Amino acid sequence: MDFDDLDEEIEKRVEAGEEVACKVIENLQPVKGTTLPLMTRSLKLPDFSRLPAAKKKALPPYNGQSVPPREPVLRLLCIHGAADSYAADWCVLENEAPPNVEVAMHEFPGHGHRDTEDFLTTLDDLVDDCFDAFKDAMNTGAFAFLGHSIGALMAIKVAKRARAELGVEPVLVVMLERGAAQHPLFTDSGAQWLRDDPVTFFEVWNPTIFKLYKSAGEVGARTLKMWATDQIMDQDAIEVGYHRFKCPMLAVGAELSWRTWVKLDEATPEVKEWIKTKATIGAYMKEKEDKIFHGHFPEWTYEGWQEWTEHPAGCRIVECKEANHMDIKINPHFTTELWKTLKQVTDAF
Structure with a gap:
C-alpha cells in the first residue's frame, strides 16, 4: 500500500466514524478568549430577521430598542427538540445572553421558518443538516453545545464529526431535558405503535396534540406529523462509548418532568385506564407504591451522562424548579444556571 492508498483508507475510516490515531486535523480556532466575529446566519442558523412579525416586535431593534453590544468570546450552539422552533423562545434565550456569549440555534427542516421544507426522518440526516449549519462557527471560535431533548442525541453526533473532520472540541456540553443517550424514550411496542398508527398513539401519549389534530384541519395534521416524525428519533439511543467529550457537562431536568406521578388510588377509572x-408506551412509566411516573425521563436516567465525558469535572446534574419540558429553555432558574456555568468556562480562558 503506497501513501496515496493509505490516505484514502484513513479518509474512509474517518467517514465511517473511526478515530484514526495518525489522522491529524489542523485546528483553525483562534486562542481562547479572543473576541470573535458574529456568526454568519442562514436558513439553518436563523437570526431575528426571520421571525414572525409578532415575535419580532418584542425584540431589538424591532421593538424600538438598541441592539445590545456583543463581543463574544464563546458561541453557544443550540439544538432544539421535538416539534420546536427558533420562534418558540430560543430567540429569547439568544437575546438574554451575556455580552461575551453569542447564541445561535439550528432550525430543523420543516420547522419554524423552514416550514416549506420536508421533515427529515432520520437522526443522521438531521445531524448532517446541523453539522452544516454549525461548521463555520465551530471551526473559527470557541463553542459550547446545548441540546434539548433529541437535540442532546444530535449534539453527540455533531461533536464526533467536529473532532474527526475539524479537529475541534466544545468547551462545555449542556444536555437539557433528556436522560442519558443510552436510554430510549419508548418501549419497543410503544415505538412500533408510533410508527404504525401515530394518530391513536398520540391520543394516548399526548392528548393535546391529538385534540389539535382533530380540530385544526391541515395545521393539526401537520403538527401531529411533526411530533411523530421527531419523537420516533428519540428512540435512537446511542451506546456508551460511541463518543466521549473532553469537556465538562451539565445535565438539567425540569421539575415537572422529574416529579410527575399519578396516584392510582386517587384517579378516576377513566384516568386510571388511560395512564x-x-x-x-413510555419506557420509564413504572408503577411504584401505587403511583406511576408520568414524565419524560426520570431523574435516575440523567446519572448516565457521567459516562459521556472523560473530563475530571464529569457531568453536573441539576433539577430546574418550576419548569416543564418545553418552557425550561427560558426558565429563569435554568438561564441563571446556564450563564453562571458559561461564565466559569470563559473566566478560565
Whole structure:
C-alpha cells in the first residue's frame, strides 16, 4: 500500500466514524478568549430577521430598542427538540445572553421558518443538516453545545464529526431535558405503535396534540406529523462509548418532568385506564407504591451522562424548579444556571 492508498483508507475510516490515531486535523480556532466575529446566519442558523412579525416586535431593534453590544468570546450552539422552533423562545434565550456569549440555534427542516421544507426522518440526516449549519462557527471560535431533548442525541453526533473532520472540541456540553443517550424514550411496542398508527398513539401519549389534530384541519395534521416524525428519533439511543467529550457537562431536568406521578388510588377509572395504557408506551412509566411516573425521563436516567465525558469535572446534574419540558429553555432558574456555568468556562480562558 503506497501513501496515496493509505490516505484514502484513513479518509474512509474517518467517514465511517473511526478515530484514526495518525489522522491529524489542523485546528483553525483562534486562542481562547479572543473576541470573535458574529456568526454568519442562514436558513439553518436563523437570526431575528426571520421571525414572525409578532415575535419580532418584542425584540431589538424591532421593538424600538438598541441592539445590545456583543463581543463574544464563546458561541453557544443550540439544538432544539421535538416539534420546536427558533420562534418558540430560543430567540429569547439568544437575546438574554451575556455580552461575551453569542447564541445561535439550528432550525430543523420543516420547522419554524423552514416550514416549506420536508421533515427529515432520520437522526443522521438531521445531524448532517446541523453539522452544516454549525461548521463555520465551530471551526473559527470557541463553542459550547446545548441540546434539548433529541437535540442532546444530535449534539453527540455533531461533536464526533467536529473532532474527526475539524479537529475541534466544545468547551462545555449542556444536555437539557433528556436522560442519558443510552436510554430510549419508548418501549419497543410503544415505538412500533408510533410508527404504525401515530394518530391513536398520540391520543394516548399526548392528548393535546391529538385534540389539535382533530380540530385544526391541515395545521393539526401537520403538527401531529411533526411530533411523530421527531419523537420516533428519540428512540435512537446511542451506546456508551460511541463518543466521549473532553469537556465538562451539565445535565438539567425540569421539575415537572422529574416529579410527575399519578396516584392510582386517587384517579378516576377513566384516568386510571388511560395512564395504564400510556405506561405501555413510555419506557420509564413504572408503577411504584401505587403511583406511576408520568414524565419524560426520570431523574435516575440523567446519572448516565457521567459516562459521556472523560473530563475530571464529569457531568453536573441539576433539577430546574418550576419548569416543564418545553418552557425550561427560558426558565429563569435554568438561564441563571446556564450563564453562571458559561461564565466559569470563559473566566478560565
